[in-house]
Amino acid sequence: MSLQQKALVLPQKQGNFELSSRSIPSPGVGQLLIKIRSAALNPVDYKIKHTEVVAIQYPAVLGTDIAGIVEELGEGIENFRKGDRVVAHGKFTNDFTAFQQYTLTAASFTAKIPASESFDSAATVPVGxxxxxxxxxxxxxxxxxxxxxxxxxxxxxxxxxxxxxxxxxxxxxxxxxxxxxxxxxxxxxxxxxxxxxxxxxxxxxxxxxxxxxxxxxxxxxxxxxxxxxxxxxxxxxxxxxxxxxxxxxxxxxxxxxxxxxxxxxxxxxxxxxxxAFGNPHAPENEELCRNSWARLEKWLSDGTIQPNKYEVLPNGLEGIIGGLERLRLGQVSGRKLVAHPQETQ
Ligand SMILES: NC(=O)c1ccc[n+]([C@@H]2O[C@H](COP(=O)([O-])OP(=O)(O)OC[C@H]3O[C@@H](n4cnc5c(N)ncnc54)[C@H](OP(=O)(O)O)[C@@H]3O)[C@@H](O)[C@H]2O)c1
Missing domain, CATH: 3.40.50.720 (NAD(P)-binding Rossmann-like Domain)
Incomplete structure (x- = not known):
């Protein structure tokens, strides 16, 4: 595997997104390395660009809705195998975000995707x-x-x-x-x-x-x-x-x-x-969200939770820029926008 990956980077506060390269991280204890197949967009991603609603470090990689394939297992991981199709809720720390080709995820907020769902549909789930x-x-x-x-x-x-x-x-x-x-x-x-x-x-x-x-x-x-x-x-x-x-x-x-x-x-x-503060990594939410993430694969397979409708953006990571602008302008109705980081030119 190459040690470098492509990422969509926000270089500074209220700057413009740029395609860049950054190293692929290694998973620590309780973490997984995921090759991202689908990354969904959220309003917070454009709000960070325009008004910095969340305190983050620059240069920043955004996006927290992740679906992809397990590439590597950190220590202490028992429930996942290399090659599993998974969905995960990221966090605003560059090695754990969605707008890049590889990311780390916390196993507690990662679930297997049942055969009935695609990477795209699964990516619409975590933040919402x-x-x-x-x-x-x-x-x-x-x-x-x-x-x-x-x-x-x-x-x-x-x-x-x-x-x-x-x-x-x-x-x-x-x-x-x-x-x-x-x-x-x-x-x-x-x-x-x-x-x-x-x-x-x-x-x-x-x-x-x-x-x-x-x-x-x-x-x-x-x-x-x-x-x-x-x-x-x-x-x-x-x-x-x-x-x-x-x-x-x-x-x-x-x-x-x-x-x-x-x-x-x-x-x-x-x-x-x-x-509401939908971040499962927040200590106040951790126990509740561990419980729900442990149920997510079943909820998706038996239809208890139906993912959102979605639209796939063209041009891999670069497509995210136009997608976020459409979200900002209120031009997206009843669906999530999803990007395919591996299709980045
Ligand atoms: N606090 C947190 O942790 C957290 C987490 C996630 C999201 N949020 C915030 O929650 C809000 C929703 O996020 P989202 O991802 O769910 O948004 P979204 O899916 O992008 O929202 C788009 C939808 O908003 C509906 N809408 C817009 N104005 C409306 C109105 N006046 N009345 C009823 N529906 C209206 C539209 O409905 P129609 O097309 O049917 O009109 C459209 O389908 C955003 O402001 C986001 O930043 C906060």
Whole structure:
């Protein structure tokens, strides 16, 4: 194997991406070296380029949604073999990111891809699913609901409504699927009308147009359920969706956000705001995410979790540059963009 690889590098704060070469790292204890076949793009990747929302070291390699083939095993790895097809959640440390041809992954946040899924479809899962998962079940960065795999959770949330704003987004789509697994009913979501079938396919029971105001949505939801809305997951978390979510939320309810709060927790009604942080490597999330990653292969093979629709970008790593720009401009609807690092010229 060559010791060098191609990588898409952001040389400095708010700089321009460049194709570059960097050495292929060696796996340490509990780590795997992966030859990346598919890398999915996330909004945070363009946000880092434009506003540096996450503190990182430059030159930086971005991307945290990884699917590929195990090339080398670090010490202490028992559940994986060289040649396994795997999916993994990276982190913003250059040897562990997606926009390059090889990366290291933590075995705890790596899972085998079942034969029914491609590298492309699997790459759409890690960031979206972990953010949905932590936002619902995280005690620190989430609503603290009992995870569906614990015995005490069986039927726990049944007949409780949940509203998920932005059901066609990646985070929203996985939140719908976990809400179904947890037994929430009804599962009410918003998206553009062109994505109604998509979100119902993920398990939403009721769909409403994302352009409805808070008042209109509240009226529409009152036709669906008499139960108070105690949980709203706002996958989009723009100021306008946050206000809608806040307006829908009943006393003592929880609003889960994916971005910083713009609405203020007000007194008297006991309503709470939590901000999801979908990074499984964060100490507060580690145990929860180890548990879900141990189940991911089965969830994908039995259809409990359906990956997102995707579009493959042309030109290997270089295609990521245009893809991130489309994400920034809000030109991607109901799908993930995926790049093939091995096709880089
Ligand atoms: N805190 C964390 O750890 C974390 C992790 C991951 C993501 N995030 C953040 O979460 C947000 C979503 O990320 P993502 O990857 O899921 O995004 P995405 O898949 O790229 O989102 C695209 C979707 O957003 C929907 N959308 C846009 N504006 C909407 C609105 N006003 N109402 C309802 N839907 C709307 C669009 O729906 P239609 O096309 O149907 O209109 C489109 O399908 C981003 O801001 C991201 O940075 C945070």
């Amino acid at each position: 699913l972990d953010t949905a998962l932590v936002g619902l079940y995280g005690k620190h960065y989430g609503a603290g609901i009992t995870p569906p795999w614990t015995e005490s959770a069986s039927g726990h949330e049944s007949k409780k409504p949940i509203v998920i704003l932005g059901g066609s987004s990646s985070v929203g789509s996985y939140t719908i699927q976990l809400a179904r697994l947890s037994g929430f009913y009804p599962i009410i979501t918003t998206a553009s009308p062109s994505n109604e079938e998509l979100v119902k396919g993920y398990g939403a029971t009721h769909f409403f147009d994302r352009s409805l105001s808070g008042k209109q949505l509240l009226a529409a939801i009152s036709e669906v359920t008499d139960e108070p809305i105690k949980l709203v997951y706002d996958a989009i978390s723009l100021p306008e969706t946050q206000s809608v979510g806040w307006e829908l939320l009943a006393d003592n309810g929880t609003l889960v956000l994916t971005l910083y709060a713009k609405v203020k927790e007000n007194e008297g009604k006991g309503r709470k705001i939590v901000q």
